């Protein structure tokens with residue numbers, strides 16, 4: 469499926485963006501076959517940049533082995549893109565333990581083309597890319613990256629005790645609601661996020677999708693997107709915002725692409741086949757693939 473949404477910018481001013489082709493995928497959860505396909509697709513489609521939107525690491529019984537996946541697999545994966553001069557921007561997601569963020573940085577840093585974009589900005593070919601990987605709280609125990617959406621956020625019913633990762637193992641949070649209220653909200657995190665110079669040529673990568681656009685549709689019906697992200701995008705109007713997190717959304721009656729004013733928002737989902745979107749950033753042309 470191919471869609472085209474030209475970006476007019478404020479007052480229909482002339483768009484000076486230069487050619488750039490991006491492959492966006494998300495929620496690979498350590499699936500080596502999909503990582504292999506990602507590299508082949510990047511080569512086949514001759515993209516300038518790959519964006520890996522989070523939940524990069526294996527999600528199984530022992531999450532504390534995720535560090536080994538970074539050193540034993542991702543290091544080699546990153547080196548292939550670096551050798552081929554393909555930019556690779558990534559962000560850990562809510563299922564990627566926060567204790568391995570430094571290891572991910574240390575693994576990316578030797579490669580000039582590879583960047584952990586979480587809460588950071590990079591500029592490539594005139595476009596500014598900004599990452600934000602905090603997520604709105606959910607019913608599941610792992611709370612490393614969970615935040616209240618806004619100050620008046622109503623918690624969902626919880627499935628079991630809340631935990632966060634530490635280098636010594638899990639730490640249980642006895643009163644998660646009280647603890648979460650001491651943390652910045654998603655709205656606060658967006659407020660303090662690094663700002664771009666030119667919104668019309670800015671691309672946000674946020675693991676969490678916005679509410680209200682059909683990009684956050686769970687299998688059993690509820691929509692769980694972020695009001696704070698929706699409000700932020702509606703107000704700031706970047707060129708593009710790229711999301712993940714709700715793998716099944718496009719198949720659960722949701723959309724994989726939506727417009728919010730002059731901003732195009734994409735959430736490709738991640739299904740059994742390797743799922744990705746090719747983006748022509750100048751033409752604002754989008755093609756979703758299930759490969």
Ligand SMILES: [Zn+2]
Nearest residue numbers: 495523563713
């Ligand atoms: Zn995921």
